[in-house]
Amino acid sequence: xxVFVQQLINGITLGSxxxxxxxxxxxxxxxxxxxNFAHGDVFMVSAFVALIALLILTTWLGMSSVALALxxxxxxxMVFTSLVNWVIERIAYRPLRGSFRLAPLISAIGMSIFxxxxxxxxxGPRNKPIPPLLRDVIVVMHGDYDVTVSYRQLIxxxxxxxxxxxxxxxxxxxxxxxxxxxxxxxxxxxxxVGIDVDRTISIxxxxxxxxxxxxxxxxxxxxGVVSFSDGFVPGIKAFTAAVxxxxxxxxxxxxxGLLIGLIETMWSAYFSIDYKDVAAFSILAITLIFLPQGLLxxxxxxxx
Amino acid sequence: xxxxxxxxxxxxxxxxxxxxALKDTAITAAIAFALFLPLIGFKTVQNMRNELExxxxxxxxxxFVAIIAGAKLFVSxxxxxxxxxxxxxxxxxxxxxxxxxxxxxHWFTPFALGFxxxxxxxxxxxxxxxxxxxxxxxxxxxxxxxxxLGWGLNIVVGLAGLLDLGYVAFYAVGAYSYxxxxxxxxxxxxxxxxxxxxxxxxxxxxxxxxxxRLRGDxxxxxxxxxxxxxxxxxxxxxxxxxxxxxxSGIPRPTLFGIPFNANDxxxxxxxxxxxxxxxxxxxxxxxxLALALVTAYVTIRLRQLPVGRAWEALREDEIACRSLGIxxxxxxxxxxxxxxxxxxxxxxxxxxxxxxxxxxxxxxxESATILSIVVLGGMGSQxxxxxxxxxxxxxxxxxxxxxFLKYFFGSDFDPTQYRMLLFGFAMVLIMIWKPRGLVxxxxxxxxxxxxxxxxxxxxxxxHG
Numbered sequence: 054x055x056v057f058v059q060q061l062i063n064g065i066t067l068g069s070x071x072x073x074x075x076x077x078x079x080x081x082x083x084x085x086x087x088x089n090f091a092h093g094d095v096f097m098v099s100a101f102v103a104l105i106a107l108l109i110l111t112t113w114l115g116m117s118s119v120a121l122a123l124x125x126x127x128x129x130x131m132v133f134t135s136l137v138n139w140v141i142e143r144i145a146y147r148p149l150r151g152s153f154r155l156a157p158l159i160s161a162i163g164m165s166i167f168x169x170x171x172x173x174x175x176x177g178p179r180n181k182p183i184p185p186l187l188r189d190v191i192v193v194m195h196g197d198y199d200v201t202v203s204y205r206q207l208i209x210x211x212x213x214x215x216x217x218x219x220x221x222x223x224x225x226x227x228x229x230x231x232x233x234x235x236x237x238x239x240x241x242x243x244x245x246v247g248i249d250v251d252r253t254i255s256i257x258x259x260x261x262x263x264x265x266x267x268x269x270x271x272x273x274x275x276x277g278v279v280s281f282s283d284g285f286v287p288g289i290k291a292f293t294a295a296v297x298x299x300x301x302x303x304x305x306x307x308x309x310g311l312l313i314g315l316i317e318t319m320w321s322a323y324f325s326i327d328y329k330d331v332a333a334f335s336i337l338a339i340t341l342i343f344l345p346q347g348l349l350x351x352x353x354x355x356x357x
Numbered sequence: 358x359x360x361x362x363x364x365x366x367x368x369x370x371x372x373x374x375x376x377x378a379l380k381d382t383a384i385t386a387a388i389a390f391a392l393f394l395p396l397i398g399f400k401t402v403q404n405m406r407n408e409l410e411x412x413x414x415x416x417x418x419x420x421f422v423a424i425i426a427g428a429k430l431f432v433s434x435x436x437x438x439x440x441x442x443x444x445x446x447x448x449x450x451x452x453x454x455x456x457x458x459x460x461x462x463h464w465f466t467p468f469a470l471g472f473x474x475x476x477x478x479x480x481x482x483x484x485x486x487x488x489x490x491x492x493x494x495x496x497x498x499x500x501x502x503x504x505x506l507g508w509g510l511n512i513v514v515g516l517a518g519l520l521d522l523g524y525v526a527f528y529a530v531g532a533y534s535y536x537x538x539x540x541x542x543x544x545x546x547x548x549x550x551x552x553x554x555x556x557x558x559x560x561x562x563x564x565x566x567x568x569x570r571l572r573g574d575x576x577x578x579x580x581x582x583x584x585x586x587x588x589x590x591x592x593x594x595x596x597x598x599x600x601x602x603x604x605s606g607i608p609r610p611t612l613f614g615i616p617f618n619a620n621d622x623x624x625x626x627x628x629x630x631x632x633x634x635x636x637x638x639x640x641x642x643x644x645x646l647a648l649a650l651v652t653a654y655v656t657i658r659l660r661q662l663p664v665g666r667a668w669e670a671l672r673e674d675e676i677a678c679r680s681l682g683i684x685x686x687x688x689x690x691x692x693x694x695x696x697x698x699x700x701x702x703x704x705x706x707x708x709x710x711x712x713x714x715x716x717x718x719x720x721x722x723e724s725a726t727i728l729s730i731v732v733l734g735g736m737g738s739q740x741x742x743x744x745x746x747x748x749x750x751x752x753x754x755x756x757x758x759x760x761f762l763k764y765f766f767g768s769d770f771d772p773t774q775y776r777m778l779l780f781g782f783a784m785v786l787i788m789i790w791k792p793r794g795l796v797x798x799x800x801x802x803x804x805x806x807x808x809x810x811x812x813x814x815x816x817x818x819x820h821g
Contacts, residue, residue, distance in 0.1 A: 088574040102395045107400075108411045133395055140392055148789045155520050156788045158574050159732055162522070163784025166725055170778040175396050178774075181409055284719065289585070292578065327593040334582040334589075341575050342567045 055196040060318045062193075066206045066275065068314025073268035075107035075298070075306035076220070077261030083237045083301040084257050085150070090161035091141060093288015095262055099269030101172055102277040104181055106130060107273070116173040119186055123208070123274065130266040135312035138262030142255055165284070173281040180280045183273065209271045216267055217307060220260070224303060233257060286330060290317070293337040295357035299350020305356070308348065378433035386426035393421050430708060465738055473501075473646060477639045493638040495754050498645055498710060502703055503750045505649040507730040507742040509699030512656055514728065515672055515737035516665065517692035518672025519569075520577040522724055523584025526564070527557045527697035529591060529719035531704025539608045546610035546709050550702060557701025558694040565693035569686055584724055591716040603715025610709050612640060641710050648706060652699045653724065653739055659695070668692050669737075729780045733787055749780065 074096050081089040082158040106129040110116045145164050149156045191334035224230040232253045235243040244250050272287070273279050294313040298305025312332060322330045340347065397420040401409050426720045455544045480492045506528065534553040538544055544552075568579045591598045598604070609617065617624045617637035624640075625632040661666040667688045670678050679685055708714050726749070734745035 088578060098396070103468050104401065104409075105395045105399045105411065108401065108409055112411065133391070136388070136391055140388065145785045145789070149792075151436060152788070152792055154573050155518070155577075156792050158520065159728075160788040161784050162725060162728070163788070165779045166722075166777055166781030167785065168781075170774075170781060172396065174774055174778060178400055179403065181401050182407070289578075289582070296578075328589065331589045331593075334586050337582045338568070338579050338586075341571060341579050345571065345575065346395075351380060 055194060055198045055200050056300070056322060057199075058194055058200045060322045061315070062200070062206060062251055064315035064318035065311060066209050066314070067318060068294075068311035070268045070271055070275070070310075071220070071287070071291045071294045071313050072307040072310025073213060073216070073264045073271075074287060075294040075310045076243070076303060077265050077304040078292050078295040079298070079303060080233075080257050080261050082295070084177045084233060084254055085146075085157075087111065087146070087157040087256075088161065089146075089261075090158060090288075091145075092209040092261065093266060093286075093291065094165045094284035095134060095278070096139050096265040096269050096272075096287060096291075097171060097281065097284030098137055098168055099262070099266035100273045100283065101176060101181075101269075101281075102194050102266070103127070103130040103270040103273050104183065104279055111206065117276045118287070123186070123270070127212070127270050130270050131263040133201065134262045134266035135259040137310050139255055140267075142258040147251065147254075165263060165288075169281050169284055178281060180278050182278045186274055187279050193311050205275055209275060212267060212271065216264065220264065225259070229253075229256060289337070290333045293333055293340070295347075296337060296345075297340050297347055299347025300345065301351070302349040305347055305349035370668075373434055375434070375436050378430060382426050382430045386422050389422045389425040390418070397421055403511040439600050441597075448811075452631070467742070469740070477642050481635065481639070490635050490638055493635065493723045496751060497642045498638065499754065500747055500750045501642070501645040501649050502707060502710075503727065503730060503746040504743050505645065505652050505703045506700060507734065507746045508649065508652045508656060508739065509696050509703065510727050510731050511734075511737065511739070511742050512659075512668070512699070513692050513696035514731050515735075515742070516656075516660065516672065517668040517689060518736075519689060519692060520573060520580075520728075521693075521696065522577050522581035522721070522728065523564075523587070524580075524648040524696065524700060524727055525719045525721070525724040526584040526587040527561055527700035527706040528707070528723070529587055529716075530557045530560050531701030532708040532718070533591065533704075534701070534715050535705030535708045536604050536607050540604070542605075546608070546705070550705050553705035554698045554701040557704065558698035561694040561697025562690055565690050565697075567713055569689040569693070581721065581724075584721065588716050588719050588721075591719065595817075598716070601715060601717075603713055607708050607714065609637070609711045610641070610644065631679065641706075645703075645706055645710075648702055652702075655695075664688065664691055672737075697745065717769055726777075726780060729784050731783055735791075752776075 074092065077092045077095070078089060081087060081092070103126050106126045107122065110122045110125060116122045141164055145160045146157055149160055163167075187208070190201040190203045192199045192201050197243065224233065230246045232243070233256075235246070235248055236250055236253045240250050243253075273284075290313055294309035295306045297307070297312060298307070298309025315335070316336065317329050317333060321329045324332075398414060399410045400414055402412055405409050476497060477489070477493045480489045480497075481487075481711070484492065506524070510521065510524050513519050519754060523604045531553040534556045535546070535549045538549050538552065539546070564580075564583050566584075568576055571579060592600055594600070610618070612624060615624050615627055616622070617634075617640060619632040620626065623632065624630075624636050630636070660669070667678070667683050668691075670683065671680075671688055675685060678688075707718075710717075730749055731742055733749065734741035734743070756776060
């Protein structure tokens with residue numbers, strides 16, 4: 054029982070991170086129908102930006118308040134990562150609208166390889182460990198084995214919940230959100246009624262990157278280590294989450310993220326930790342084959 | 358279109374707006390500065406106590422920003438006006454140039470083929486025994502393996518239009534089939550080569566069957582997932598594959614039973630030659646050359662058959678294909694199986710040549726490399742893929758030798774780590790600039806003689 058509750062706590066934490074990344078996939082897919090393969094690497098870049106900002110704050114400026122430092126790091130990472138994704142969209146995806154079907158995906162794969170190797174070349178191939186932040190834990194259940202929630206996990210839950218609320222407000226209540234949903238349905242029609250489609254797509258990429266940056270900062274804080282290759286597997290898992298929840302559906306991405314996080318931690322605890330990535334990849338394949346519209350998605354209609 | 362006489366007048370209308378160009382450049386420089394500030398401006402290094410410290414690289418950061426700003430300025434002052442001018446008065450078609458191009462296109466293939474055949478002998482006579490080893494092994498064999506893999510993947514991606522991101526899984530199946538069967542049952546390379554190809558094709562069908570109902574991008578992601586699953590199983594099923602440690606001592610191929618070693622019954626002794634490892638390399642070179650040419654030949658022949666035509670039709674428009682009564686599942690499966698089979702051949706050759714395999718050789722990066730060869734070569738073009746493989750793999754090998762660059766960039770500069778960086782960047786550039794690949798057009802294999810105005814590139818799925 055204790056193991057189960059502990060894994061539940063860990064799984065929700067991991068799932069929050071996946072969910073935040075998955076929103077980036079699902080929004081981009083919703084609006085331009087493209088699998089943004091480089092999104093996982095954008096997440097990795099954001100973790101590096103967060104790492105560098107954290108080092109500047111702690112080692113150079115000698116900031117002692119961890120909470121304030123984390124807040125600043127979060128904002129810095131969000132701003133820089135948004136800029137990175139905005140530039141990527143401008144140079145690698147925008148010129149390809151109207152090109153042949155697989156062109157944006159191939160371009161995104163190229164971008165993904167470029168980003169991870171760029172970080173490898175500029176920051177070195179080794180793992181980058183940081184001293185553990187916020188080690189305190191709260192014991193929530195006593196038993197033969199104490200079930201704990203760490204401050205880090207609480208922060209991740211809190212930040213994820215707050216950002217999702219802001220994000221939900223943005224998409225469902227503002228003019229920007231309406232423009233986005235209009236572009237999702239029909240870009241030509243949206244342009245005819247005066248929506249700047251290019252700008253809306255750019256903003257979609259920026260929002261996706263900002264949420265990925267939150268995930269990147271949380272990832273760095275939670276695991277205390279990051280390396281240039283850390284974008285690939287979390288990226289695929291977040292994509293799995295987006296597919297499982299129903300690609301194009303925003304609540305689906307969050308639910309999918311939580312499910313993937315839970316499945317991964319439970320699998321590691323009860324079956325085999327070596328095969329945890331196999332489990333995630335298998336879910337991806339099985340979902341796409343048997344339930345391509347996902348849990349909350351709309352079935353895809355093929356039109357000529 | 359303006360007549361040639363009016364050309365000077367229309368040239369005059371293109372004027373360069375210097376103020377605007379400078380403003381654009383300033384904006385670009387500012388964006389580049391912000392973009393590169395965290396990752397190039399700072400470097401994280403571990404100190405003696407294994408703690409991270411920051412170093413600043415202001416000079417490097419400013420160099421990058423200057424290069425990008427300079428490029429932007431050049432584009433807006435020189436290239437953009439030139440393009441505009443060319444759009445206003447298109448250059449007359451140069452007859453001699455066009456003739457030279459057709460001549461080149463006509464003679465390039467036979468010449469390249471002839472060169473590939475005499476290459477090891479040429480190298481051997483020029484450099485002598487030991488010096489030739491590097492050129493035949495690192496350049497010749499290595500490049501030809503990728504040419505073959507490129508041609509194999511070309512069937513799936515270039516002809517059938519199915520983006521396969523897990524191609525390396527079939528390469529791995531071929532390599533492990535050969536290795537395990539050769540080590541367990543002591544069968545020879547020549548028996549196991551077709552068997553490995555068959556097993557890979559079988560896996561191609563097995564993995565292909567469930568996924569082929571999927572749309573382009575989904576198919577790509579699922580093949581990626583399968584590729585990773587295969588690699589993870591190879592890593593974790595230690596009793597079967599020996600995991601990360603890999604398998605060594607794989608038997609080498611023989612020439613009709615004559616091994617390439619220094620023994621009395623070895624190749625050198627049999628033919629009265631002095632023993633040298635170069636003979637084995639030359640032999641392996643011709644084996645992989647033959648395998649690659651078989652791949653190309655089969656592909657070219659298949660393109661003339663109904664199944665090849667169906668592949669190309671499928672690539673252009675799947676819905677139209679189905680309306681015409683083509684069984685898309687079978688068509689896709691044959692493409693998948695053919696591609697997988699050639700990957701299996703290449704894999705078993707790879708295992709036999711290396712004498713050692715481990716899951717490290719079959720990562721996603723390998724799939725990405727092969728895919729970028731196919732993309733750069735122009736999906737569907739045989740000669741293009743070969744040229745791209747020579748440029749990319751040969752380029753990588755040459756980069757290993759560029760020691761003089763260490764003078765400029767310091768002694769810890771390793772040019773090979775820039776390889777994938779350049780590959781990735783090249784993939785993006787090719788998609789933007791020439792989505793049909795570097796090397797020219799891909800000839801339609803259907804027999805219509807007149808050109809048609811509508812190509813696949815003009816038509817998106819679901820539009821017009």
